[in-house]
Amino acid sequence: MKPSEKIVSASSPSLSKSWLAVLSVALGAFVVVTSEFLPIGLLTHIAGGLEVTAGTAGLMITIPGLVAAIAAPVMTITAGHFDRRTLVLFLIGLLVASNLLAAFAPNFAVMIVARVLFGITLGGFWTIAVTLGARLVPPGSAARATTIIFAGISIATVIGVPSGTLIAGLAGWRVAFIVLGGVALLIGAVQLFVLPSLPSPPTPGVRQLVSLLGHSDARLGLLTIAFVIAGHFAAYTYVTPFLKDSATISPGSLSSLLLAFGVAGIVGNFAGGAFAARNLRLTLITAVSLLAGAVMLLPVFGHQLTGAAVLLIAWGLAFGAIPVVLQLWVFKAAPEALEGGAALLVSTFQIFIALGSVVGGRIVDDLGTSAVMWAGGATALAGLGVVALSRHKKSSVPAAAQPHLV
Template sequence: MMMENSHPVGDPLNEARNPSPMRAWLAVGSVTVGAFAFVTTEFLPVGLLPQVAQEFGVTPGTAGLMVTIPGVMAAISAPGMMLGAGRVDRRYILLILSVLLLTSNLISAFAPNFAVMLIGRAILGASLGGFWTLALAAAGRLVQPREAARATAMILAGVTFATVIGVPFGTFIASLASWRASFIATGILVTVAMVAQAILVPSLPSKAALRIADLFALLHRTHSRRSLIMVAFIFGAHFSSYTFIAPFLLQYADFSTESITWVLLGFGAIGFVSNFAVSATVTRNLKASLAAMVLMLMISLLMMPALRHSAPTVVAIVLAWGIAFGAIPLCLSLWIQKSTADLPEAGSALFVGIIQVAIAVGSSLGGRVVDRLGIPADFELGAVLALVGLAMLGSFLTRQRTLAQLLPREKGLEPDRTAAKAYK
């Protein structure tokens, strides 16, 4: 989710791109629908894992590759897309990525075997990483600069909404027809978003390109490296387990397919609420907020296998898990933004990339554990990863250092006092 330089107030290019407020907000809406479609497609297999595994004759752990492979591809394309795009009009890139997303859904829907399914998921990953490097950047450029925050919030609402109903949507469609129908329905949604973007999104010329030197500059900083590793462990804890939540509820907790849909809907809905609730307090004490959510995630993962025979308790644990993960992406995003305030584009690119690596490695490692030891053992693995992430968070100084302390000292240069104050 990389941020590019927005045109300033009064920039004629910005004014030309916004002939009317209505058209500008409709353009933002088209990107929001695209964000919803991307996130829904990404996590659709989570709710469909048992059905897909059964039809293709593979184990649930192997079926988890449907989440792993897109993560690997997205980790590569997140920084790679912008490094290779140069100054190509971002409107064309958004449309190309939408075409790739539609292709992915169609291949997945009509895949004759599991190998073809994975090809479709790989295409998703290639488009996914690129999309997140552009989506939020486009938000600030489609409207006037003073409205950029509202536009960004609108696109993020599309992402959050997808986490609320995306997976339950897929399982609901599958319960009515088949898992293939879920991919077809998502493909229709992608088509709507793509047509809307083609009509409404104006030209978005790039004024600057991401430099590979910026990425290495951040990776050379101890604080940035440790922060990214912490992000990897925390996201890995979630996705190594969440990938297999549907088969766990089906096989170990004796939930029906229909009840799993409602449980996952509850997971997403309470996560949606948690995201907004924590946003009101996270700026006052970021470290404490993040620690509380990671601790809740760890406890939830430990309790799920132990208390799986009580359906009401399992539902309560899933909801607690939803509260934790509903807030974790926001907390980690703010953590990275504040620690890379002088290089926001590079910071965002690395953040998106490391998340995708965590999704890929976490789900892959989780799949191996599931096939060899079972899903309860996989949840215990997730708890261990969360504990490592929590320990890394605790290793940071209790009193957060300012950005001026994080930046390498250069002779003749004064630290940016404004940025340093923002980091506190």
């Protein structure tokens, strides 16, 4: 067995330390996602402080996504033979620098430089981090480890972003970025002690990308991601305006509904990982169907508090499961190209997050918020047709080399 194919590195002497390493990567995911979405809650504060319009300030969210879409495959190609532990620590260090630079930005141009640095972190971190679950723990536990890593995303949306917004309200947006940089530094220190040596994969980056695209099921998985993510973000970006249109949903109820969505996402993340380990195809079909159905039913039942609560919880459960399930789908299709798969996953996610949000905005402007729910749900539902085209054939890679994702 080649060094990079070992599930648990020789430098990780105990199973407990392996799971601590998984937890440290999940904490990294938490701080990365918090850094990604924190500016949404601080948009008006930052715009006023740096003397730009709210529309211009929105570039703080758009630009990192575009940079990440480029950085992910570039990282795969250029990372070469660098130890993955070293790369993770470097990227967390870059995250610390980007948050501190944002905190002390004297003008918007410097803020954009900080967010470009963050975009590199975003693309690079996810390219490497999501593959580590299969390498840090024994065979048979990789799906669980991957689920824990992805839980950092849901927890960030429920706890991290609201906490950052609260800090900004109490002490200013600059302090929020300073605190976030400090948290990232602490997480980096933990990773320094618990992450084992993780040699680079034996297959060069370019060959990984080519190999992955050579698998029809992997290509179909990426196409499924395009439909589902575009549909989800077309609708979710405008779910708050949709709910505000209802006279029966108060501002306090709106906050509770969005919190329920986030908590359901955490539950969905763990449930999706557990069910995917048993039946990947059925779990994916169920999650996409539930998401599309919940979104498309919002214009019918979502104007009443009870209906909105049921549908948002269902939506949150489904979307919480989808990232980990789709990742496992692509990884199972091409287990010899995990980092290449992760890179293309990141690029596809980021491109279609942006595309879905932009197209959703045009629909809202022309037809209203109910129309974007119909359109978003229908777009996600189209992903089921792509899943139906795939048989998810067994890989030709020998069983000994399989990372046993499912």
